[in-house]
Amino acid sequence: MKAIRVDYSPGVKGTVHIPGAKNSSLALLAAACLSDEVVTLQGIPNIGDFRVICKMGEEVGLKIERDLLGDVHIDPTGIHSTTFDPVKSSSFRTAYYFVGALLAKYGKVSVGYPGGDDFVSRPMDQHIKAFEMMGATLTYHKNYYVVEAKELTGATIYFDTITSGATMNAMLAATRAKGETVLYNAARDPEVVDTAMLLNEMGAKVTGAGTSTIRITGVSHLHGCTHRVIPDRLIAGSFLIAAGVAGGSITVKDVIPEHLGSLISKLKEVGLEIELGDQEITAYAGSKLKASRVRTAMYPGFATDLQQSMTTLLTQAHGKSIIAEKIFPKRFNHVGQLRKMGADIRVRSGVAFVKGKAHLQGAMVHTSDIRAGISLILAGIVAEGTTYITGVEHIERGYEDVVQAFQSLGVSVSKENINFGRNNDVSNDVM
Numbered sequence: 398m399k400a401i402r403v404d405y406s407p408g409v410k411g412t413v414h415i416p417g418a419k420n421s422s423l424a425l426l427a428a429a430c431l432s433d434e435v436v437t438l439q440g441i442p443n444i445g446d447f448r449v450i451c452k453m454g455e456e457v458g459l460k461i462e463r464d465l466l467g468d469v470h471i472d473p474t475g476i477h478s479t480t481f482d483p484v485k486s487s488s489f490r491t492a493y494y495f496v497g498a499l500l501a502k503y504g505k506v507s508v509g510y511p512g513g514d515d516f517v518s519r520p521m522d523q524h525i526k527a528f529e530m531m532g533a534t535l536t537y538h539k540n541y542y543v544v545e546a547k548e549l550t551g552a553t554i555y556f557d558t559i560t561s562g563a564t565m566n567a568m569l570a571a572t573r574a575k576g577e578t579v580l581y582n583a584a585r586d587p588e589v590v591d592t593a594m595l596l597n598e599m600g601a602k603v604t605g606a607g608t609s610t611i612r613i614t615g616v617s618h619l620h621g622c623t624h625r626v627i628p629d630r631l632i633a634g635s636f637l638i639a640a641g642v643a644g645g646s647i648t649v650k651d652v653i654p655e656h657l658g659s660l661i662s663k664l665k666e667v668g669l670e671i672e673l674g675d676q677e678i679t680a681y682a683g684s685k686l687k688a689s690r691v692r693t694a695m696y697p698g699f700a701t702d703l704q705q706s707m708t709t710l711l712t713q714a715h716g717k718s719i720i721a722e723k724i725f726p727k728r729f730n731h732v733g734q735l736r737k738m739g740a741d742i743r744v745r746s747g748v749a750f751v752k753g754k755a756h757l758q759g760a761m762v763h764t765s766d767i768r769a770g771i772s773l774i775l776a777g778i779v780a781e782g783t784t785y786i787t788g789v790e791h792i793e794r795g796y797e798d799v800v801q802a803f804q805s806l807g808v809s810v811s812k813e814n815i816n817f818g819r820n821n822d823v824s825n826d827v828m
């Protein structure tokens with residue numbers, strides 16, 4: 398079984414170059430299919446989700462090729478089918494963006510139900526509402542659903558809740574729909590803005606992205622372009638938090654500091670020193686971490702995707718911290734594992750109560766999602782002894798080479814094949 402091994406190695410120092418954002422890339426790859434010509438995307442990370450999209454695309458005539466410079470060329474002109482393999486399309490979250498992107502052009506898309514990280518409840522009712530308001534009908538089968546529309550027409554859509562996924566999906570569907578679409582209560586995430594920018598570079602007419610009202614006037618033709626994906630604010634954020642957990646300093650380079658405003662302010666409250674550059678941020682650990690209150694919210698609030706690493710940080714703060722998870726109230730997969738390592742955390746009704754400072758001890762732990770996995774690596778750095786984290790494939794959905802990145806900061810970390818003995822003792826081979 399694949400595992401990440403982390404040995405006690407506090408005191409990190411170094412620089413990490415931040416790759417393109419996973420959550421933007423997944424939308425941009427689908428958005429490129431709206432074009433009638435080849436689109437080039439720069440900075441797309443070589444993560445698990447990208448590799449699945451390439452395989453899924455290949456089966457329907459969508460050509461996705463990475464050149465020697467790392468640029469990804471998407472050629473949608475050969476698409477001969479819009480029936481995606483349900484197994485592949487269910488192995489990650491955002492296959493539904495291919496519905497938004499292909500519906501107006503092809504009139505029918507069949508795809509597996511959304512997979513991705515499991516937080517118990519991740520509804521897609523707002524996606525469905527948007528498609529239906531634009532004139533689509535949906536039919537549900539055991540392992541896949543089909544969305545059909547003879548003609549997609551613009552609509553005025555009030556989202557019942559702020560959702561980045563449904564905002565982007567509705568934007569994609571509206572781009573080639575007939576007439577004007579207005580999205581109210583839209584998400585303001587940088588990934589929404591990035592997607593709107595690509596669409597406009599392809600010839601779409603989208604205004605207001607980054608605010609809560611987005612207007613899209615449908616067009617009938619879109620052309621090729623070259624676009625660079627924004628940096629991954631969530632990867633950058635977890636490395637800044639790592640400096641606080643492990644002690645020392647970490648610089649994240651090639652970032653957009655404004656995208657990390659709420660985290661930066663929280664890290665300062667907790668006692669870290671933060672230095673801002675033009676496209677870089679350095680976090681220095683303070684002498685003592687202070688307990689804090691965190692409440693996750695949609696952008697520009699504190700990101701739910703940084704809650705897990707923040708939980709690890711707060712196990713190392715002195716006093717009682719409170720973390721309220723407002724976006725996915727059951728997103729606490731990491732807590733049971735941190736408790737195994739000695740953390741004192743109780744969860745009640747979407748709120749984690751963290752008592753610090755905990756003396757963490759290495760353990761055999763498991764991650765079932767990307768961000769929980771990172772929070773466990775951080776815990777492993779300051780835990781006495783050795784920590785093994787299984788469920789590596791979940792981390793690899795969102796990180797290109799997490800082991801190398803932490804090694805470059807001086808962390809003792811490696812990827813190993815581990816085998817359990819009869820008495821649960823572990824033997825291992827470095828991979």
Ligand SMILES: CC(=O)N[C@H]1[C@@H](OP(=O)(O)OP(=O)(O)OC[C@H]2O[C@@H](n3ccc(=O)[nH]c3=O)[C@H](O)[C@@H]2O)O[C@H](CO)[C@@H](O)[C@@H]1O
Nearest residue numbers: 420519520521522523524558559560561562563702724725
């Ligand atoms: C691939 C991707 O970009 N994933 C991110 C995206 O997920 P995802 O796009 O799935 O998350 P959303 O922004 O849609 O979810 C925000 C909130 O809206 C709710 N909701 C969402 C859709 C819907 O149809 N109905 C509904 O009620 C959700 O339950 C949640 O409470 O944003 C999340 C919130 O920032 C992040 O944690 C994920 O990393």
Ligand SMILES: C=C(OP(=O)(O)O)C(=O)O
Nearest residue numbers: 490513514702767768795
């Ligand atoms: C939840 C996440 O991913 P996904 O939405 O792709 O499951 C994430 O990136 O933290």
